[in-house]
Amino acid sequence: MSETTQTLVFTEYGGPEVQKLIEQPIPEPGSGQIAIAVKATGVNPADWKRREGWFGNAHPLPSPMGMEASGIVTAVGDDVSGFAVGDAVLGTPAIGYGSFAQHTLLNAAQSVLKPEEVSFADAATLPVAxxxxxxxxxxxxxxxxxxxxxxxxxxxxxxxxxxxxxxxxxxxxxxxxxxxxxxxxxxxxxxxxxxxxxxxxxxxxxxxxxxxxxxxxxxxxxxxxxxxxxxxxxxxxxxxxxxxxxxxxxxLVRTADALEKITGVVEYGLVDPHVEKRFSLERADEAIAEVEGGHSLGKVIIEP
Ligand SMILES: NC(=O)c1ccc[n+]([C@@H]2O[C@H](COP(=O)([O-])OP(=O)(O)OC[C@H]3O[C@@H](n4cnc5c(N)ncnc54)[C@H](OP(=O)(O)O)[C@@H]3O)[C@@H](O)[C@H]2O)c1
Incomplete structure (x- = not known):
């Protein structure tokens, strides 16, 4: 396994020109975190809004981008139960990490096991959207x-x-x-x-x-x-x-059980997230631009 991961960050607050794909060491999970090899990650309006500073400008820079992912667990941190190396999972990145990457860390409390019936692509759209x-x-x-x-x-x-x-x-x-x-x-x-x-x-x-x-x-x-x-x-x-x-x-008031609930709904085939467009990590700028245009249809994902 390579010791580094490509990760999309923004280097300062601003437009798409501040996005940059960088090489970083693969992160080790801390307490309450799981490390994953990312299979797919959903693109959301919040990605470009955060980059533009809509939610404040207190994040240390460069700041990793991407807020929802599916992947395979490669390591498990302390105080984590219910996840093991090799599990397929979906969830939200730990604070300070992003999902537009080959490897990242998820917050275990905001992650669930991926049912076999749900594809990695669909699973990547569930933690946020x-x-x-x-x-x-x-x-x-x-x-x-x-x-x-x-x-x-x-x-x-x-x-x-x-x-x-x-x-x-x-x-x-x-x-x-x-x-x-x-x-x-x-x-x-x-x-x-x-x-x-x-x-x-x-x-x-x-x-x-x-x-x-x-x-x-x-x-x-x-x-x-x-x-x-x-x-x-x-x-x-x-x-x-x-x-x-x-x-x-x-x-809208976010609730802790929503991820588990929507994952079950998709598992039983009641809802199709409708992944409309897929991009490689090298083309992440295009994926974000697609959503930033404000008129995308269904979901746009990146498959690193
Ligand atoms: N608070 C949260 O936790 C949270 C979580 C997720 C998303 N959000 C927010 O929820 C919103 C939607 O997210 P999303 O992921 O669904 O975005 P999206 O996939 O980019 O879709 C936005 C949709 O809005 C439509 N639209 C734009 N202007 C419109 C108008 N004047 N009238 C009617 N439709 C219009 C666009 O299609 P048309 O071509 O039809 O205009 C587009 O399909 C965003 O503002 C996002 O930031 C909030």
Whole structure:
């Protein structure tokens, strides 16, 4: 085994030009950590947002990128139970590590064993995007037949949210651009075109209003759609806490059991994460640019 790993980092806060593939020693797991050979890693909007400093600029530089991965355990740190060398796993990198790498460390408490039925590619989309979809569709509990409106239904989180809603027999309405019409409908949702006049188009298919609005876009798009909720409290956002709270709704609250739950849902074939594009680690810049464009369909992954 090579003693080093290629790792994508950002060298300072800024645009894509600060991303760099560097060679680092393979990290040894500390307490509560597991080392993995990365098989696949999902790309998320948070990757470029963190690089641009949306979440502050306190990370030591260079800062490794990538927040969700699947792989094979190569070493186990102290105080870790339930994982052994050779296990297939999926999870979230330990603080200070990233998943856009050949080898990395995962936080064992935010990792689970990968079921055989789930591919490494699909598994790599679950710690961030999949878990977020699970939380977004359960934060406000609906009953069968109630109406769930998803703003941003063609992206990684939105597509899985729509499928989860369908499993529960909710009346799912997915808002997206015209190019995603078929994709949104294939997830079991009623397609509504995004953009000016969107609230009227939602009301045309759900005159009684929405029992929950899940926002995955934020800003003006959220302001435009929020009024379709039966009550402002029924709006939740994964992408714009300030605006949703101003409107009387709430931000998404992450829960510890979501990763295990969404992994089970995918294992039983109830949800397909829909990996649309795959890139090598050498082409990580293109993978990130694809998501940074703001209009990706399904999930983009990197396979180091
Ligand atoms: N809080 C958390 O823990 C957490 C976790 C994961 C994700 N997130 C956030 O959730 C959001 C979605 O994440 P994601 O991974 O699903 O992103 P993604 O895969 O990049 O998808 C974003 C989707 O938004 C759609 N969109 C853009 N502008 C729109 C508009 N005006 N109206 C309707 N749709 C629009 C895009 O498609 P169109 O072509 O249809 O416009 C695209 O499909 C991001 O803001 C992300 O940062 C938060």
């Amino acid at each position: 999949g878990a977020t979809a699970y939380i977004a569709t359960h934060q406000i509990e609906l009953e069968a037949g109630q109406t769930m409106v998803i703003l941003g239904a063609g992206g990684g989180v939105g597509n899985m949210s729509a499928q989860i809603g369908k499993v529960h027999k909710f009346n799912v309405i997915g808002i997206a651009s015209e190019s995603k019409r078929e994709f949104v409908e294939s997830a079991g949702a009623t397609f509504v075109l995004s953009g000016e006049g969107v609230a009227d188009r939602v009301r045309a298919v759900a005159p009684e209003g929405a029992d929950v609005v899940i926002d995955l876009v934020g800003g003006q798009a959220l302001r435009d759609v929020a009024p379709v909720a039966k009550d402002p409290k029924l709006v939740i956002s994964a992408s714009d806490a300030a605006t949703v709270e101003e409107l009387g709704g709430s931000a």
